[in-house]
Amino acid sequence: MLAGINKIGDLEWEVPIGYVPDMRVPGRFFLSRTLAETLEEGAVRQLANVATLPGIVKHSLAMPDIHWGYGFPIGGVAAFEMTEGVISPGGVGFDINCGVRLITTPLTEADLARRKRELIERLFAAVPTGVGAKSTMRVSNKDLSAVMVDGARWAVERGLGTEADLVRCEGEGAMTGADPEAVSAKARQRGVPQLGTLGAGNHFLEVQVAKEIVDPEAAKAFGITEGQVCFMVHCGSRGLGHQVATDHLRTLEAALAKYGIRLPDRQLACAPIDSPEGRAYYGGMVSAANYAWANRQVIMHESRKVFADLFGIDYDEMRLVYDVAHNVAKFERHDVDGVSTEVCVHRKGATRAFGPGAEGVPREYAGIGQPVIIPGSMGTSSYLLHGTTAAMEKTWGSTCHGAGRVLSRSKAKKEVRGKELRERLAGEGILVRAHSDAALAEEAPGVYKPSREVVRVVHEAGLSDIVARLEPLGVIKG
Amino acid sequence: MSFEELEHTADVLMRVRGATLNELFAEAGRAMFSVMYGPCEDRDVERRIEIEAENLESLLIDYLSELLFVTEVENTVFCTFDVELLGTRLSAVIRGELFDPARHSAGTLVKGISYFGLEIVKEEEGYVVEIIFDI
Numbered sequence: 208m209l210a211g212i213n214k215i216g217d218l219e220w221e222v223p224i225g226y227v228p229d230m231r232v233p234g235r236f237f238l239s240r241t242l243a244e245t246l247e248e249g250a251v252r253q254l255a256n257v258a259t260l261p262g263i264v265k266h267s268l269a270m271p272d273i274h275w276g277y278g279f280p281i282g283g284v285a286a287f288e289m290t291e292g293v294i295s296p297g298g299v300g301f302d303i304n305c306g307v308r309l310i311t312t313p314l315t316e317a318d319l320a321r322r323k324r325e326l327i328e329r330l331f332a333a334v335p336t337g338v339g340a341k342s343t344m345r346v347s348n349k350d351l352s353a354v355m356v357d358g359a360r361w362a363v364e365r366g367l368g369t370e371a372d373l374v375r376c377e378g379e380g381a382m383t384g385a386d387p388e389a390v391s392a393k394a395r396q397r398g399v400p401q402l403g404t405l406g407a408g409n410h411f412l413e414v415q416v417a418k419e420i421v422d423p424e425a426a427k428a429f430g431i432t433e434g435q436v437c438f439m440v441h442c443g444s445r446g447l448g449h450q451v452a453t454d455h456l457r458t459l460e461a462a463l464a465k466y467g468i469r470l471p472d473r474q475l476a477c478a479p480i481d482s483p484e485g486r487a488y489y490g491g492m493v494s495a496a497n498y499a500w501a502n503r504q505v506i507m508h509e510s511r512k513v514f515a516d517l518f519g520i521d522y523d524e525m526r527l528v529y530d531v532a533h534n535v536a537k538f539e540r541h542d543v544d545g546v547s548t549e550v551c552v553h554r555k556g557a558t559r560a561f562g563p564g565a566e567g568v569p570r571e572y573a574g575i576g577q578p579v580i581i582p583g584s585m586g587t588s589s590y591l592l593h594g595t596t597a598a599m600e601k602t603w604g605s606t607c608h609g610a611g612r613v614l615s616r617s618k619a620k621k622e623v624r625g626k627e628l629r630e631r632l633a634g635e636g637i638l639v640r641a642h643s644d645a646a647l648a649e650e651a652p653g654v655y656k657p658s659r660e661v662v663r664v665v666h667e668a669g670l671s672d673i674v675a676r677l678e679p680l681g682v683i684k685g
Numbered sequence: 686m687s688f689e690e691l692e693h694t695a696d697v698l699m700r701v702r703g704a705t706l707n708e709l710f711a712e713a714g715r716a717m718f719s720v721m722y723g724p725c726e727d728r729d730v731e732r733r734i735e736i737e738a739e740n741l742e743s744l745l746i747d748y749l750s751e752l753l754f755v756t757e758v759e760n761t762v763f764c765t766f767d768v769e770l771l772g773t774r775l776s777a778v779i780r781g782e783l784f785d786p787a788r789h790s791a792g793t794l795v796k797g798i799s800y801f802g803l804e805i806v807k808e809e810e811g812y813v814v815e816i817i818f819d820i
Contacts, residue, residue, distance in 0.1 A: 247694070274694060274695055275693075275694065275695060276695050276696070276801075277696070277799035277800070277801035277817055277819065278799075278801065281695055300819070301796035301797035301819045302796050302819075337786070337790055338721060338722065338789070338790060338792060338793070338794050339760065339784045339786060339789065339790075393754050393758075396754075396758050397754065397757055397758060400758075406794060407793055407794035408793050408794055408796075408820050446757050446758075449753070449796045449797050450754065452796075452797055453750045453753075453797050453798075456797075456800070457743070457746075457747070460743070460800065461739070472800070472801055472802075473800035473801070473803075474799050474800040474801040476800070612694045612695050613694060614694065615692045615693050615694050616690075616693075616697055616793070616820070617690045617691075617692065618692070642786060642790035643790040643791050645723070645790075645791040645792075646790065646791065646792070646793060649793060685794075
């Protein structure tokens, strides 16, 4: 482990006050010895930088997929007091409400066998992907305002899903407090043609099989069985969200002097939660988050249509298990020194993982805890977990969000050839479809930490418990 | 003038150099488009951009963010950047071509430009800046 960091538990580490100047609270993160080998000093410094922000409560936290980003580290979680505390786009990221949803089907791997390639091709045709992808939907500016307020419900009310879908989304697929006025004309211009598109980079639509059920009771509650074919959607708020983040970061950066906030990194630009700039960012961020929920709802709808048409199954037989956000800031009630207190929780590359009985967990899952979905990288397992009481106590009800990169894009391009990778995965029974082989190399499985190790750490640290492991069968790459 | 990609696990880190500030800004534009699309040709698409900011670093971020906006909403890919700075006011003429999925899908989407570590440094032979592009 890096110098200056203290071990405080089997998998728990503390970054003491003083690691960087002006820290108000210590930092804490969760990591195994194996994962510690790839821990970057820059990521720890970013974790410590977050601890200098006004109004931070208890600790600056990071999940075991911690790595070096900008502003907050990726995997960073922090809560802020509602009166003295701040809100920061650097604690959310450019891709507001990047998230994941998991859907089960009544099919088994054998049902797919001969038609897997056809399925992947049909999904690739149905869901616009990659740089420059444009939606086939016609969305007016007025529609866009409604999307930003209603989120997934907007799509469901237009027949692109069912009421049951909404119940199985974090926050029922929308946050309250959207302010479309805080979304610039530029952001709108980017958002209109992109609703229902996957985007690029690490975003994907993946067909999977539930390979291993670890917790039968929870799996039963979540409606997932061994051998079942599922699909997973990983994407966010597209250009609209990126523009909202860019616009408000700029405004907040210019307002730092006004609030007398001194920062070790300008990417941590922030304002008091209850200030004109803070409220505007929150309203814009919520609008973008709701757009992302609508986006994933539309993509799921288009995918369901492909499955129904190809395999003659009913639309309603494809059940949404859950939809989680992993880049967002939310007002939540948590126990602070024995008192239920409202705080603003930032999760940047971290997933909400509310435990059994927590407010906000769907009634049908109340006894188990919220489903948590951790996507793997192309060719590696994804996991379904559930939230825990320990997460509520230790991490504001949060857990990891993914595998975390270990190999840079430039190195990946040198070491991996996209075409060979596609062929190798096909040999393993995993069909990959993307606009270019070059883009595949950047997202090759070897560039990420093994998802199983990250998931093992959150499981053993008690931040969430593994329910099922899913293996990929086919991937549509963004 | 040049740009090179440095090691960065999560995002894309570029070191950009220019003999003058005008060249530095032009190269930063080229660097970003090479990340997003790979090769591009000048095929009669031309666009003018005017931006003003309170300091050079903010100007660079605003300029690159504007390019991200333009490329996305206008479906254009740019490769030539004629930039003129007057203090912290920028005017640029950018040239390129219409986005063609067959030829421009080798790159990755840039989501935003980070303030983290962004500092324009004057060296003996010109200017240098390191920029993190969120991908």
